Amino acid sequence: MIAAMNGPSRAIINQVLASGAQKRKIARPVRLSLTMMLDWVCYDRTMPATLTPLRSVADLDEALNQSAKNPLLLFKHSAECGTSLMALDELKRHLEDASDAVHYRLITVQTEREVSDTTVTRLGVPHRSPQVILVRAGEAVWNASHLQITAEALRAAELHHT
Numbered sequence: 001m002i003a004a005m006n007g008p009s010r011a012i013i014n015q016v017l018a019s020g021a022q023k024r025k026i027a028r029p030v031r032l033s034l035t036m037m038l039d040w041v042c043y044d045r046t047m048p049a050t051l052t053p054l055r056s057v058a059d060l061d062e063a064l065n066q067s068a069k070n071p072l073l074l075f076k077h078s079a080e081c082g083t084s085l086m087a088l089d090e091l092k093r094h095l096e097d098a099s100d101a102v103h104y105r106l107i108t109v110q111t112e113r114e115v116s117d118t119t120v121t122r123l124g125v126p127h128r129s130p131q132v133i134l135v136r137a138g139e140a141v142w143n144a145s146h147l148q149i150t151a152e153a154l155r156a157a158e159l160h161h162t
Contacts, residue, residue, distance in 0.1 A: 048095050051075065053106045057118050063105050064122065064138045071102045071162045072135040073154070076116055076128070078109050087130035087149040094151040102158055134161055 047053075054060050054074075063072050075091055078084040095104065109116045109129050120127050123135065128145035134157050135141065142157045 047106060048092055048104075050095055050098070051091070051104045051106045053108065053112075054115050055112060057115055059105075060107075060115050060118055060122070063103065064135060066103060067135045068137045071158065073102055073104050073158070074107060074119060074131075074133040074135065075104065076107045076109055076119070076131040076133075078129040080110065081129065083146055084130035087132075087146070090149050090151045091132070091154065094154040098155075099158060099162070101162060134158065136161060 054063060063074075066072065075088075077088060091104075098104075107116050107119065116127065116129075119125070119133065122138075123133060123140040125131075125133055125140045125143050130149060131143060131145040132149055132154065133140050133143045141161045144153055144157075
């Protein structure tokens, strides 16, 4: 798509890509505005330090066991979904003044499929992405998905369940 652009649009995209952003392969042709393309290429995908990735079922088991002492918030994230990026923004906003009592864990569904699937069987919460699941003593006590994930909803759920 970038190769098909001419003039200023192509120059801007090439400049953004040269600044360190990486090109992405798109599985199917998509029509995007220049603004949408720049938003996607320039989007800050860094994860907060307090959001620890779960890379294995053993990591998940450990986090679930620790939820007996401290509540656990699981964030199931799709790295290829705009709605998931919006949910991540809301989670980042929440984490700016969140309680240290809650442990925050990340499951990226593309790379940790087994961990994502295991959460469904262990917690009994149907899979959604993006999704947040609040866990107390190994049990899901609250969950939300898609546009229900807001900093305000996260704060309210934590206050109610911790």
